[in-house]
Amino acid sequence: MKKSVVFGALTVAGLAAGAAAAGTLDDVKARGKLNCGVTTGLVGFAAPDANGEWMGFDVGICRAVAAAVLGDPKAVEFVPTTGKTRFTALASGEIDLLARNTTWTFSRDVDLKFTFVGVNYYDGQGFMVPKELGVSSAKELDGATVCIQTGTTTELNLADFFRSNNISYEPVPIETNAEAQQQYLAGACDVYTTDASGLAATRATFEDPSAHVLLPEIISKEPLGPLVRHGDDNWGDVVRWSLNALVTAEELGVTSANIGEMAAGTNNPEINRLLGTEGSLGEMLGLDAGWAKNAIMAGGNYGELFEGNIGESTPIGLARGLNAQWTDGGLIYSPPFR
Amino acid sequence: MSDVSFVRTEMLPQQEPPGSSVGIVGWARANLFDGVTNSVLTILSLIFVYFVLEGLLSWTFQSVWNASSLTECREIMTATWGKTHGHACWAVINDRWLQLLYGFYPPYPAEAGVNFGENTGAWPAYFRPNLSFVLLLIAVAPVLFDKLPRKLLIVTAVYPFLMPWLMWGGSIWGPVMAAAGFGIGYLAFRLLTPVLGGLGGIIAAIALPVIWWLFLTGIVAAGLESVVSISIPEVESRKFGGFMLSILIGVVAIGCSLPIGIVLALGRQSDLMIVKTLCVGFIEFIRGVPLITLLFVASVLLNVFLPPGTQFDIILRVLIMVTLFASAYMAEVVRGGLAALPKGQYEGADSLGLNYWQAQRLIIMPQALKISIPGIVSTFIGVFKDTTLVSIIGLLDPLGLSNAIRADAAWNGIYWELFAFIAFLFFVFCFGMSRYSMYLERKLHKGH
Incomplete structure (x- = not known):
């Protein structure tokens, strides 16, 4: 094979220079597909199944946006991104939307020039210990060896926590979650710390999950949410209100099961506005009237997405906790549809 | 003179070598057990090999092949061997x-009826990557083994253009036009060398194909495609993965x-x-x-x-x-x-x-x-x-x-x-x- 392979591939695969960006919404409509950045694999949040179909909580957001914009939850091109490539992929326009359990921080929002459109999961850093250690609080971990992923915010949070509580620890640096799992099970460290959702997912894979406990302390705030590029507010609105539609649907009791009859018209004007039977909310966004209905039908409302992918009925078994509706004492809250 | 001869007149038949110096025993004595140190080392090595193989073989072969999840795998292991340790979940x-x-x-990139006859199922799953791989073997064979017929080199020459078409799909005219660039280069070298001299010929042979690839290929390929449409469904690069x-x-x-x-x-x-x-x-x-x-x-x-x-x-x-x-x-x-x-x-x-x-x-x-x-x-x-x-x-x-x-x-x-x-x-x-x-x-x- 000679240089010709390159040239052959060049012509076939194409150096198709696309039209200069008008607006992301128009681009997506013209393309007929939403390019959505996801992780290369995180239990419960995004993973391909045996047929190559992507599944998960973050994937559900992508599908909802695709359904709202294009009317088809399958019209998504999933672009797997790593922690290192995700921001450039978004900044360069390779993806329209990043739904990759990314923590909303000041510098990412302001300095990297992204717009976080909301929070779809409130996470926080937690601790997992073997039950036989007999520890019930992270403050009793004086002198413990801790498995910690290097170069992450979790490392800094951990140092802060132990210092402010005046206790000592010995870090065992590890590179990936997979390695941490092995090290922890092999007894190389007493404690494993990472995001609480990750801990729950990891514990679910153990042969005997009941032999390990998650300690009650959550030592950091990790609001995870979808984000878009700065400067295209119209597109940001579309993604923001697609997410809000899922949240509002749960609050108002609209589910993928009853949405058919609800869409015929109800006595609750907010439901009617949401589902497009009253008002012209869709038109204001530049979408058709049934946009929110499509988004909800894609994978269900926020609660259904949660329960189906990471909730208590799944092996991961996360409780709603902070991610309950504000009416149930959680933080999930959507501005009104009016 | 008596006719007594003290010289043996016929050769004795060759004797078998002693049993301890031939065959497996002889080989083992010569190589594994000559001396105390070597004998000890041999035995230690054998014990080591035994333990490694025992763990590895039982892990590999006493394993679960049919299960839908790791949990189910573990249940089967516990039911069969009483423990989950030391058994693979294949x-x-x-x-x-x-x-x-x-x-x-996609196993069948073609939709029903598109250039592949009535039934896509008639084509074996993944036939495009598989065919590319088989053709690869055919294409490299004459390069690797010089006893094979030289005519196979035609496959080698065509393969770099055929493979991208098979893998990515699309119109066949793109690869054909890419190949034509090389033809143009050759012709330019042949025809222009007498006119422009050696260096000029080489420069023309490089410059003309590059111009062709950069500016003309797309237009000509699109034109030919509109006249004679030969194309197979496209597969995006995002779909590529795995060992392929x-x-x-x-x-x-x-x-x-x-x-x-x-x-x-x-x-x-x-x-x-x-x-x-x-x-x-x-x-x-x-x-x-x-x-x-x-x-x-x-x-x-x-x-x-x-x-x-x-x-x-x-x-x-x-x-x-x-x-x-x-x-x-x-x-x-x-x-x-x-x-x-x-x-x-x-x-x-x-x-x-x-x-x-x-x-x-x-x-x-x-x-x-x-x-x-x-x-x-x-x-x-x-x-x-x-x-x-x-x-x-x-x-x-x-x-x-x-x-x-x-x-x-x-x-x-x-x-x-x-x-x-x-x-x-x-x-x-x-x-x-x-x-x-x-x-x-x-x-x-x-x-x-």
Whole structure:
């Protein structure tokens, strides 16, 4: 094979220079597909199944946006991104939307020039210990060896926590979650710390999950949410209100099961506005009237997405906790549809 | 005189050697148990081998093949052997082996009725990548084994254009026009050399095809497509993955890097100052940068530099970077072969009145490349294994997929089985390459 392979591939695969960006919404409509950045694999949040179909909580957001914009939850091109490539992929326009359990921080929002459109999961850093250690609080971990992923915010949070509580620890640096799992099970460290959702997912894979406990302390705030590029507010609105539609649907009791009859018209004007039977909310966004209905039908409302992918009925078994509706004492809250 | 002879007149038949010095016993005595130290070492080694094999074999063969999740695997293990430790759960391979081999490549890229007759099911699953692979074997066969009919070289020449068409699909006119560029170059060289002279001919032979590829190919291909439409459904690069992606990157990088490497090595030894500086600069720059950096440039930086909205295929970008990387190493390996040739060979070529290219083709290169075979094959194997680095930029090669598979709640927590399977696949290919290089060395050994 000679240089010709390159040239052959060049012509076939194409150096198709696309039209200069008008607006992301128009681009997506013209393309007929939403390019959505996801992780290369995180239990419960995004993973391909045996047929190559992507599944998960973050994937559900992508599908909802695709359904709202294009009317088809399958019209998504999933672009797997790593922690290192995700921001450039978004900044360069390779993806329209990043739904990759990314923590909303000041510098990412302001300095990297992204717009976080909301929070779809409130996470926080937690601790997992073997039950036989007999520890019930992270403050009793004086002198413990801790498995910690290097170069992450979790490392800094951990140092802060132990210092402010005046206790000592010995870090065992590890590179990936997979390695941490092995090290922890092999007894190389007493404690494993990472995001609480990750801990729950990891514990679910153990042969005997009941032999390990998650300690009650959550030592950091990790609001995870979808984000878009700065400067295209119209597109940001579309993604923001697609997410809000899922949240509002749960609050108002609209589910993928009853949405058919609800869409015929109800006595609750907010439901009617949401589902497009009253008002012209869709038109204001530049979408058709049934946009929110499509988004909800894609994978269900926020609660259904949660329960189906990471909730208590799944092996991961996360409780709603902070991610309950504000009416149930959680933080999930959507501005009104009016 | 008596006729008594004290000399034996017939030979005694040969005696069997003593039983302790032939056969297995003799071999064992000579090699394993000659002396106390060696006997002790042998026994210790045997015990070690026994323990390793006992664990490994029972893990490999006392295993679960049919289960839908790791939990189910563990239940079956507990029911069968009473414990889960020391038994493999190959069910994950059983469930995901197609994904590990082909990534997300659609088994039937054709929709019903599109250029493939009535029924897509009539075509075997994954026939496009499989056909590409079989054709690859046919295309490289005449290059690797010189006893095969030379006509097979036609396949070799066509393959670089056929393979992208099969894998990515689309109109056949694109690859045909790309191939036509080479024809144009050849014609330009032939027809213009008498008019413009040697250097002018070479410049025309390079410039005209480049102009053709950059500006005319697309238009002409689109025109021909509208007249005679021959196309197969397209498959996006995002769908490529698994071992297929590794082989694709490996084969392209290996195939392109050898010729480019030879040119660079010759350029580095050249007396022409500009050529030499360019080659040395290229080689030293690429070799001085880790492959992972080049891959990040391909995946991240190019996106920032190219005008917004430009869709420069990610796999193509990676192919180019890996090829450049392999070429730089190849150039140095070939240069090693060139340096090992005695000066007399160059002088002998000169004394025969051969010009530069004739000398290279007939005398220098055959010997230099023969000397470099182990280094060349090592580089090939290294490049092939380096293809797993693309998982870091989010391409789903086998290692990337192993992470994605583990992210499925059903298989979260499974490690060794996936890695063992991937290692096995890579081993088969790398071992094959290494055996071929040994065959080649024996064949080319001229006994001096």
